[in-house]
Amino acid sequence: MEDKELFDFFKSRSQAFNEAPGNALWTKIEAQMLLEPAKPLNEKATLFTKKLFLFIAAVAIIAAVFFMLSQKEVPVVIINKEIKTAPGQVVYENDTVKKKAAQKQYINFAPKKVEKGRTAVAGTAPKVIEDGIISPPAFAKIDSKRLDKDTIKFDLNTVKMTTQTPPGRVIVSVKDKLSESQFRLLTQKIVAEHKNEDGTLIVVKAAGHKLFRQIIKNAELNVAPIHLAIDSVKRFQPIKTSLQDSNVTGGLKAGSITFKVDTLKLNTTRPSKTKNGTNNGKIIKPKKPTETEEILNL
Amino acid sequence: MSEQQLISGCIRQDRRSQQQVYTIYGAKVLGICKRYMKDRERAEEMVMNTFLQAFGKITQYKNEGSFEGWILRIAVNCCLMELRKKTTFDVEVPHDNIQLPANDGADAFFNDDIEAMLKILPDGARIVFNLYAIEGYKHHEIAEQLGISEGTSKSQLHYAKEKLKKTFFSTNTPKTASHGR
Numbered sequence: 001m002e003d004k005e006l007f008d009f010f011k012s013r014s015q016a017f018n019e020a021p022g023n024a025l026w027t028k029i030e031a032q033m034l035l036e037p038a039k040p041l042n043e044k045a046t047l048f049t050k051k052l053f054l055f056i057a058a059v060a061i062i063a064a065v066f067f068m069l070s071q072k073e074v075p076v077v078i079i080n081k082e083i084k085t086a087p088g089q090v091v092y093e094n095d096t097v098k099k100k101a102a103q104k105q106y107i108n109f110a111p112k113k114v115e116k117g118r119t120a121v122a123g124t125a126p127k128v129i130e131d132g133i134i135s136p137p138a139f140a141k142i143d144s145k146r147l148d149k150d151t152i153k154f155d156l157n158t159v160k161m162t163t164q165t166p167p168g169r170v171i172v173s174v175k176d177k178l179s180e181s182q183f184r185l186l187t188q189k190i191v192a193e194h195k196n197e198d199g200t201l202i203v204v205k206a207a208g209h210k211l212f213r214q215i216i217k218n219a220e221l222n223v224a225p226i227h228l229a230i231d232s233v234k235r236f237q238p239i240k241t242s243l244q245d246s247n248v249t250g251g252l253k254a255g256s257i258t259f260k261v262d263t264l265k266l267n268t269t270r271p272s273k274t275k276n277g278t279n280n281g282k283i284i285k286p287k288k289p290t291e292t293e294e295i296l297n298l
Numbered sequence: 299m300s301e302q303q304l305i306s307g308c309i310r311q312d313r314r315s316q317q318q319v320y321t322i323y324g325a326k327v328l329g330i331c332k333r334y335m336k337d338r339e340r341a342e343e344m345v346m347n348t349f350l351q352a353f354g355k356i357t358q359y360k361n362e363g364s365f366e367g368w369i370l371r372i373a374v375n376c377c378l379m380e381l382r383k384k385t386t387f388d389v390e391v392p393h394d395n396i397q398l399p400a401n402d403g404a405d406a407f408f409n410d411d412i413e414a415m416l417k418i419l420p421d422g423a424r425i426v427f428n429l430y431a432i433e434g435y436k437h438h439e440i441a442e443q444l445g446i447s448e449g450t451s452k453s454q455l456h457y458a459k460e461k462l463k464k465t466f467f468s469t470n471t472p473k474t475a476s477h478g479r
Binding site: 009010014025032 | 332350432459
């Protein structure tokens with residue numbers, strides 16, 4: 001038998017397999033179709049709708065992110081009630097200040113602005129308009145740069161600190177947060193207070209600052225980290241001379257001119273750094289006296 | 299109801315149209331599934347899958363061929379997908395494995411029951427024979443459909459032909475299974 005005959009034999013009789021499946025099978029198919037949700041007729045349209053929705057959602061998210069970034073402007077912080085009043089100072093009560101959160105502590109610590117006659121800063125005090133209606137206080141913008149300047153006086157007496165005085169040492173722990181300039185002022189003040197305690201180690205601790213250590217040297221010359229420069233002109237002022245008192249014109253007498261050391265006017269300057277960065281604290285010796293001074297000093 | 303009306307009804311998910319399609323083409327679909335599947339239960343399961351797929355993807359029918367051909371093609375594909383999971387196609391079928399029935403004059407014995415005749419073939423050979431001899435597929439198409447090589451397809455077909463010939467169409471058919479040794 002040839003292959004073709006074999007194939008024809010089966011092909012011609014393949015209809016013998018056909019058989020009506022029956023209603024039971026249709027019931028199963030119908031039940032299965034009910035279980036499966038009917039798919040949308042136009043899948044392409046559905047896909048396009050989904051893509052469009054995703055695109056719109058993505059654009060909305062990006063826009064929201066940009067909006068949030070652009071609105072990053074500082075939260076409103078109310079800083080007022082922590083400011084204490086002091087004589088001659090203005091109370092910023094119920095002031096609302098736009099300020100960055102990072103600067104809040106600095107502002108809280110800042111001393112009050114002193115103005116003559118205890119007048120409030122313009123726009124900060126409530127105004128009586130008419131019929132007893134009080135308008136809310138205006139915004140008082142506090143400039144952080146302005147705070148750092150000398151226009152606002154830093155009151156060292158209000159700084160919270162504890163002082164320990166073990167033998168040969170003065171240890172000061174500051175509880176308040178200070179700016180760099182305030183810390184520098186405080187250390188200068190403490191050193192000045194203990195300027196006469198020769199050999200005493202001054203230690204100042206404050207949060208956010210390097211530990212300040214300074215040994216008082218040559219107390220009688222009133223030194224420390226502060227350089228002393230004696231003004232050559234106002235170095236001393238003779239109070240009286242025996243020559244002047246006695247109207248002697250014959251010449252100056254050695255040792256006859258006296259002056260008071262206390263009357264020396266000192267200019268204190270900040271310690272300057274040398275090239276290698278070292279300090280500081282070196283004592284600048286007084287200039288050699290001029291010829292006239294030497295003569296007077298005979 | 300015309301074929302086009304039936305298709306439109308199926309697109310609208312109309313149950314009556316769908317049932318009509320099932321009634322018209324169900325017999326042929328079941329016939330195909332019975333040829334590929336050995337038992338009736340699995341054949342009916344394939345019929346169900348075929349109609350579910352046809353109704354679910356009715357929008358993909360492009361009116362390019364006959365609607366009947368499209369549904370029967372789905373039926374064949376459903377069967378092949380199922381068989382591909384469970385059928386192992388031996389790369390080479392030795393002739394020694396051909397088992398012969400003990401009866402002469404097979405044509406008369408099986409009384410043209412080709413369903414019973416095909417059942418003597420192993421799964422792989424039966425599928426390839428169905429695809430090649432009855433469906434008209436080429437070897438490369440069979441290889442692509444079943445994920446096998448063309449050589450395997452040819453080998454399986456050769457085995458199926460030889461076994462059917464020797465079993466049912468040979469005048470000197472030996473009665474024992476040790477034929478050819």
